[in-house]
Each structure stands twice: as structure tokens, then as C-alpha cells.
Amino acid sequence: MTASPAHLVRIDRHDDGVAEVVLNRPEAMNAVSTAMANALTAVGDELRADTGVRAVVVTSSHEKAFCVGADLKERNGFSDEDLRAQRPGNRLAYRALYDLPVPTIAAVDGHALGGGCELALACDLIVAGPKASFALPEVSVGVIPGGGGTQLLTRRIGWSRAADLIFTARRIDGSEAARLGLVDRTVEDAKGEALALARTIAQHSPVGVRNAKAAMRGGLDMDLDEGLDLEDERWHDTAFSADRAEGVRAFAEKRRPEWPGLG
Numbered sequence: 108m109t110a111s112p113a114h115l116v117r118i119d120r121h122d123d124g125v126a127e128v129v130l131n132r133p134e135a136m137n138a139v140s141t142a143m144a145n146a147l148t149a150v151g152d153e154l155r156a157d158t159g160v161r162a163v164v165v166t167s168s169h170e171k172a173f174c175v176g177a178d179l180k181e182r183n184g185f186s187d188e189d190l191r192a193q194r195p196g197n198r199l200a201y202r203a204l205y206d207l208p209v210p211t212i213a214a215v216d217g218h219a220l221g222g223g224c225e226l227a228l229a230c231d232l233i234v235a236g237p238k239a240s241f242a243l244p245e246v247s248v249g250v251i252p253g254g255g256g257t258q259l260l261t262r263r264i265g266w267s268r269a270a271d272l273i274f275t276a277r278r279i280d281g282s283e284a285a286r287l288g289l290v291d292r293t294v295e296d297a298k299g300e301a302l303a304l305a306r307t308i309a310q311h312s313p314v315g316v317r318n319a320k321a322a323m324r325g326g327l328d329m330d331l332d333e334g335l336d337l338e339d340e341r342w343h344d345t346a347f348s349a350d351r352a353e354g355v356r357a358f359a360e361k362r363r364p365e366w367p368g369l370g
Contacts, residue, residue: 176221
């Protein structure tokens with residue numbers, strides 16, 4: 108178990124290379140203060156540097172909230188200069204999960220509002236439990252989504268559906284989120300399902316999974332020919348790795364691969 112500054116974000120390490128990032132400011136429903144933003148950035152740096160991590164699950168230590176977004180109580184005391192000074196650190200924090208090279212899964216079973224919804228959107232997959240709710244309510248308090256929401260939600264569910272949620276600031280439950288495509292699975296046990304998904308992913312080639320994610324992510328904003336060229340580069344990176352040799356050998360020998368991985 109590793110703790111980030113002030114224990115506001117915790118890394119719990121599971122078997123098979125699964126890391127659980129626990130949002131751990133329950134007294135404030137995981138509202139993202141300046142200190143918590145710094146903690147998220149530190150966790151991202153630690154996980155990116157750890158080649159033994161194969162999948163990441165993001166959870167919450169609070170029963171009713173995944174994360175309720177920016178700490179508005181803290182910001183209420185900010186001057187304009189304070190807000191400008193905080194912005195670069197906040198941008199780093201909201202990219203901390205998005206920039207991880209391994210698959211990331213958000214387990215949401217409570218309120219994911221504003222920046223909390225954006226933290227979930229920064230993950231590759233979102234699993235929702237029965238108490239999950241989602242909203243980007245920033246326009247109702249005089250700002251706009253600033254943790255990636257205008258970009259990530261639009262890419263995930265399309266322009267008109269994203270416009271509906273962002274312009275109205277309305278809150279939706281997990282079922283509607285799934286219907287819109289914001290959520291990938293709705294289950295009774297979001298954390299359990301997310302960890303099971305992560306363990307499944309972690310059974311596969313670490314080199315292959317990382318390269319597949321890189322090809323998919325990098326190709327999003329390319330035309331098809333550029334995307335196929337990127338796929339070809341990542342195919343070569345994987346096909347001539349020790350993982351590919353072990354995968355073929357294990358298949359022929361009818362056994363589970365023992366991946367060399369990234370070392």
C-alpha cells in the first residue's frame with residue numbers, strides 16, 4: 108500500500124499487476140482541493156513509472172460519492188490570481204489518469220459530479236453501481252468543465268448528447284448514463300466488477316495491451332491512413348517482442364503464458 112501526499116489519494120496494489128487508486132478525502136466527498144490535485148498528479152507519476160502495473164482501477168473511500176468535483180469551499184476564498192496559479196496544477200491532475208499507458212477502469216457507485224465525472228471520463232472504461240450518478244454542472248456555477256469534460260464527453264458520446272448534459276447541467280443515473288454511452292457496464296458491485304475486469308486484462312501480454320491502447324488512443328484524431336500507419340508501428344513493437352514469442356510458445360504448449368513483459 109502506498110500513500111500520496113496527505114493520504115488524499117492512495118494506491119492499493121493487488122495481485123497480477125492490478126493497482127487500485129483510491130480517492131480518499133471522504134470528509135469532503137472527495138472534492139478536489141489543491142492538495143488533492145497534487146496527490147493525483149503524484150499518483151499518476153508513480154504508476155507511469157511502474158512497469159509492473161498492468162491495469163488500474165479507480166475507486167472511492169466514500170459510500171455515497173465517487174468525487175463531487177472541485178473544492179468550491181476552497182475556491183470561494185480565491186482571488187483571481189489564486190485561481191490562475193492553481194490552474195496548471197489542476198490540468199496536470201486531470202491528465203494523471205488519462206495519460207497512463209495501461210488500461211484504466213473507473214468504478215463509480217455514488218456521485219460523480221463535475222471534476223468527479225471528468226476523472227471517470229479520463230478512464231478507458233466506466234463501471235457504474237446502483238447508486239451512481241453523473242453530471243457536469245459547471246455552467247450552473249459560472250464556469251465550464253475544465254478537467255477535460257468538454258472534450259472527453261463529446262468524444263465518448265457524441266456532440267448532441269454531450270451538449271444536452273453540459274448545457275443543461277442535469278444529473279443522470281447509471282441507467283441513463285449507460286443508454287447514452289457514458290457508462291460501459293451497470294452492475295450491482297461496481298468495484299468488484301472493475302477489479303475483475305482489471306484482472307482479466309492483466310492476464311494478457313503487457314506489451315500487447317500497452318501497444319493496443321497506444322494505437323487506439325493515438326489514432327482517435329488521425330485520418331484512417333495515419334491511424335493504420337500508427338497501428339502498423341505498434342504491431343511491429345509487439346510482434347518482435349519477447350511477449351509475442353512467449354505467447355505463441357504457450358499456445359502451442361497449451362499452457363498459460365508467463366509474460367516477460369516490460370522487465
